[in-house]
Amino acid sequence: MKCNDIQDLILTDYHDGHASEDIRKQVKSHLKQCAVCREFAADFQRYAVEPLAEHKLPQAEPPESLWNSIRDRIEQENKQQTPTGLLGRLAFITHIPRPAYTAIASAIAASLVFFMMTSSPEYSKEAGDYISEQTSYLFSDNGVQQSESETEADDEFDSVIEVFFM
Amino acid sequence: MELMIDESTITQAAQGDIASFEAIYRATAGFVYNVALGITRSAHDAEEASQNVFLKVYRNLSAYQPGTSFKAWLYRIINNESINFVKKRARIQQREDNSVPLDTMRIAPELDNVIELEHHQTVLGKILDSLSPHQKECIVLREIHGFQYDEIASILDININTVRSRLKRAREQMMTAGKQLHEGLSHEM
Numbered sequence: 001m002k003c004n005d006i007q008d009l010i011l012t013d014y015h016d017g018h019a020s021e022d023i024r025k026q027v028k029s030h031l032k033q034c035a036v037c038r039e040f041a042a043d044f045q046r047y048a049v050e051p052l053a054e055h056k057l058p059q060a061e062p063p064e065s066l067w068n069s070i071r072d073r074i075e076q077e078n079k080q081q082t083p084t085g086l087l088g089r090l091a092f093i094t095h096i097p098r099p100a101y102t103a104i105a106s107a108i109a110a111s112l113v114f115f116m117m118t119s120s121p122e123y124s125k126e127a128g129d130y131i132s133e134q135t136s137y138l139f140s141d142n143g144v145q146q147s148e149s150e151t152e153a154d155d156e157f158d159s160v161i162e163v164f165f166m
Numbered sequence: 167m168e169l170m171i172d173e174s175t176i177t178q179a180a181q182g183d184i185a186s187f188e189a190i191y192r193a194t195a196g197f198v199y200n201v202a203l204g205i206t207r208s209a210h211d212a213e214e215a216s217q218n219v220f221l222k223v224y225r226n227l228s229a230y231q232p233g234t235s236f237k238a239w240l241y242r243i244i245n246n247e248s249i250n251f252v253k254k255r256a257r258i259q260q261r262e263d264n265s266v267p268l269d270t271m272r273i274a275p276e277l278d279n280v281i282e283l284e285h286h287q288t289v290l291g292k293i294l295d296s297l298s299p300h301q302k303e304c305i306v307l308r309e310i311h312g313f314q315y316d317e318i319a320s321i322l323d324i325n326i327n328t329v330r331s332r333l334k335r336a337r338e339q340m341m342t343a344g345k346q347l348h349e350g351l352s353h354e355m
Contacts, residue, residue: 008334011333011334011337011338012330012333012334013330016308016314016315016333018314018315043341043344043345044337044341046344047293047340047341047343047344047345047348048336048337048340048341048344049309051289051290051293051340051344052290052305052309052310053309055290055310057200057201057204057310057311058200058203058204059196059200060199060200060203060209061196061199062195062196062198062199062213062216063209063213066195066199066213066216066217067188067191067195069217070191070217070220070221070224071184071188073217073221074184074187074221074224077221078182
């Protein structure tokens, strides 16, 4: 192995214990013979390893009460999930997943609004007036006869649009 | 630090066995609490974060894949939960004082917290300042937590060769910065 390979190994697998026994032997043997790589290894230890060796995680003891709080919360959650009594046991019949609530509520609300609007006589009158107003405007107001056939109207589609926007 | 938990304990806890879950808690509470403490720097926040971590672990144990590193899986949960606490605190602080910017939190941000403030003025602080956030993450996970390459890859969701290359570049950078500082100090004397 060349010096570059040895130095790469020192920076990674050799230092971190990921090198095989054979590779370790080769690195050790190279270091015995090569002063440049020995110096490299010494600098690596000095600047990249030793300064961090002093800094480890805090070694504090977790509070005694921590496990009790966790166990209490788990038990509380389990109780909420476990059905109790007759009503609880029958809850599966009425159980609907939460996202479904929104969809169902929206569908009911939309149906109610639609029903109220379509069944209202005021709505029918207003809508009828609006449609007849629009129809008379499109087909008579600008010289286009209502009696014209659809084919003719299609043929003159461009001119109708032009007139409409004038 | 190795976490002494066998797979059967995890499986039983995943099925709701509270005694097995307590065994997991006993084996990991120190690790969980101290990582949370390193990130939040508050005993109160670390306790709350740890509580949330264990509740998440209890609810999601079935998502853990047997045969993979439980410590790495756990670390991701601790990190996310602790960062949430730091962000929450920063938001409250920001509301009280608009001049405090809300930093984007990354994984393993505890490096800056583990190393005490006065050290930032020393050689180590300056050496570490020369690293990119990605390089710092890898250095923290390897040197402070002692994670193996495959565990770091799993925590950061990157390729194992990327871990190796980030560690290599980080250490090269630390050596260059260290030498420059050393030479600078020698000239000053």
